[in-house]
Structures are given as C-alpha cells and as structure tokens.
Amino acid sequence: HGNINGNNKKLQWLNDLCGYLAAPLISVPYASHRYEHMNHHRHTNQADKDPDFVISGMQHGFVSFIKTVLVFIWMQITYFARVKWDTAPTKERAIYCAELMFSLGWRVALLAYAPSIELALVLVLGFLLGGTFTAYWFAYRPHIPYQETARYRNTNNLIVPVWLKPFEWIWVGQNLHAIHHLFPRVPFYKYHALYSDIEPILRKQGTPILGVFSRKPV
Template sequence: MQEELKDLNKQALGAAINHMGKVAWPTIILTLLVCSLFVLCIAAFANGLISVWLATPLVSVLTYMSYTPLHEAVHGNIHGNKANLRWVNDWCGYLVAPIIGVPFASHKHEHFTHHRFTNIEGKDPDFLISGMRHGLPSVFLTTLRFFYTQNGFFAKNNWHSAQLKERIIYCAELCVSLGWRVLTIALIDQPGIATVVLVGYFFGGFFTAYWFAYRPHFPYDNTQRYQNTSSLIMPIWMRPLEWFWLGQNLHSIHHLFPRVPFYRYHALHRQIEPILRAHGTPILGIWSRAPVKV
C-alpha cells in the first residue's frame, strides 16, 4: 500500500510540474488591478462619489484580494523560473503588502514556518487561528492576534539573526503600512473615513484569516502531508461566485505543491483528485464540511 501511495505521489508531482515555472501574468495583472482599484476607491470616497456603505465593503474585498499576490510573491511564483525577473515578483509583493498590512520581505519567515510545521501547536505560527472555533468574541480577538503575529513574527524570531538590510526593509514596510492609514484618516476631510480605512481593513483581514488559514486547516488535528489541509468544494449555486476565492478554497493544492500559481489550482485539482482521495485528503463541502463524493 505504501509503495502504491509513493507511486501516486510521483504521478501527482509530475502533473504539478506542468503547472509551474512560467511567468505568472495573471498574478501581475491582479496586483496592478487591486492596487489601482484600491487607490480609486479611497479617492472616490474622499471626493464624495461613493458612500461609506459602499467604500467600506470595497476596501474589505480589495484587502482580501491583495493577499493572494503577496502570498504568490512570497513563494516566488510570479517570476517562475525566470531568475532575471525576480524584481517583478518582489515588486508585486511590496505593492500589495501595505494594503493587507503584512510586510512582504519578512512574511516569508512566518509563512515558511507555517508550511514546515503545519497544524503543530507551538511550532506553527498560524495555529493560533484555531481559536476562532471558540465563539464570536474569540473570532474578533483571534483575528487581531493573527494581525499581530503576521507583523511581529520577524521581530520576535528573526531580528537578531537578520542582516541590517532586512531589518531596515522590515521597519520601512511597517511604517508605510501604518503611515498611509494614519495620513489618510488625518488628511481626508470626509465623515466616515476612519470606518472605511479601519473597519474595511478589519473585515478584509478577517476574511483572509478565515478562508486562508482557519477553514482549510480545521480541525487542526492532522499533520500528515496529504491530510493537513482540505479542499473545500463549492455547491453548484455558488460556482458563479467561486472566482472571488481566487482558488484558496482548494488550499490542499497549495500545501502539496506551493510553486503552483493560484490560478492553476482548479486545473491541477481536477487532474489529481483520484490521487488526493487515495491519500485521504479531506475533500469537503465548503459549508457542510461533509465529504464530497466522486
């Protein structure tokens, strides 16, 4: 049985390789689109063109969407195998980082630790998000703790071993992330600007924490490679809205093959679904969490 699973794993890797290594133009376009729309949204609200009731959810949506390019940049998926285009990869990360409020240059330390120790309490820095299971007050507090961990992990765990350049970049990113919010609230003379900037950010960050971290790893009781993350399958009526998740409902694909770009998750999932099932990957209804049969 183990030999059969090893052979199936090789087949899955072979399939995944076909989706890796190319320049990720869709991610580059997404980066530019999210950044442009975010600036336009704030500007439109500042000039009274849209209300606080529209601007706040738009900021939330764009905040959520900004994390996917950051996440892709952390894994080096934007420049693919083109080492000379690494600067494009990094600039995409730096551009969206102030929106999601997570420093790009230091996020790789936290995120790679999460990959290395997925679902291991005390080692996986994202394990704290499992606290969302304890009710609504815990959901709020856990989201705030998650923000803090994403921003403070480098200072707590990597500061002393980091080079001066890394420290300067980390501090600069924190200042930009905090600074644009403070300046926007202080300089835009429009009632509700703090709600747009802060409440919009909180709900966008919460949606990211919930769908990127909490739901794919729940119930946090398995550390096996094919079983520590789930694929969450949308019901038919939700398929027209599935694009909004940017593939993150198929988070098992990412943990298995981190160099596959997000817009290839669905294609690869369809290819290797029998292999996933043979390895016991949880393939669940996104709302019911009941196993989805073939």
C-alpha cells in the same frame, strides 16, 4: 512562493515587487509575511511550530473568534520583529521598518489631507473586516479541524457548489487549499486542472475532500 518569476531567477525582483506593492494595502509587511507563511507550510497544524495555528481559536465561540482575529493580524505584522530580527541582516531589518512606516504613513497622510470620522472608520473597519475575511476563509476554513499534520491530510479541499462559483473566484481557488500546500509553486488559476489530474491520488492518500458548508466527505 515565487509563483510570478518561477524558475527565472532574473525576475525575482518582479516577484518581490508585487509583494511590496500589495503589503501596504493590508498592513502586513512582505518582509514579515514571507517568513511567517513559509513556516506555516513547513509545520502545518503543529501547535508549537505553525505560526498560523493560532487561528484555530476561531472555533471556540464568538469572543474567541474576535480575539483570535486580532491576535492573528498582530502576529502577521510583528512576526519578523519577534522571530527573525536577531538573525536578519541589516538590509532586511531596514526594509521591514520601512514597510511598517509606509503602511502607517499613507493612512496618516490621507487622514491629514481629508480628516473625517467617516474616512477614519473606513480605514480602521476596512482593515479589520478585510483581516477577518482573510483569516476566516484563507486560513481557518481550509485547515479545520487542525488535528492532522501529515502532508496529504493536513489541509482540506473544499468543494464549492456551482451556484457559489463567483465566490470561489474571490477566494482565488484557495478552497482547493490542499493543492496549494502540496504544490505551492502552482499558480491559483491552475488549481482546478491539477486537482482533476491527481484527484484519484488525493483520495488514495486520504486528503480531505469536503463540502464547503457540510464539511462532510464528497
């Protein structure tokens, strides 16, 4: 969303650099994720247009939960190849391919340098557990029940009790996910201040403000 450089176009490279540096850690190419995520914002909860809608399958039981996580991760990795490849310039295609090769390459190189079952399990299970955590808390929970598409009502604000505040820090404020969707250029550390300023407007517009566990109106 350009949160790092803001309106300073000269620092766009810094914003992109942060994306490219983070991407190999989670094996989701920045070149792919930025297109996928912007389409998620444009078409939130629209089953035929929102690429993240697939994550709604988590609510249909354990087997569906596991299958949905794997499909969601695969969708994130391959979105560029499936949706943008034909229209993307050669430079973007090359960057996407380079990201994929580097993401896989550093893992293979690490295993080649220090081969062990334990390291392989850390790399594989760490990737899957991290993907599951992210899919559940950053994508699934903020959008339940995936039935509303209106701007102020397609995403939840989940109110966290005081004793759970440390988890909210790990969640980087995405429990106030409606704030992120309404004002994506606002950095996460300002979500609470903005929420406090516009809470009456949110309530008037019917924005879901729910308990994080009960999912009942607060």
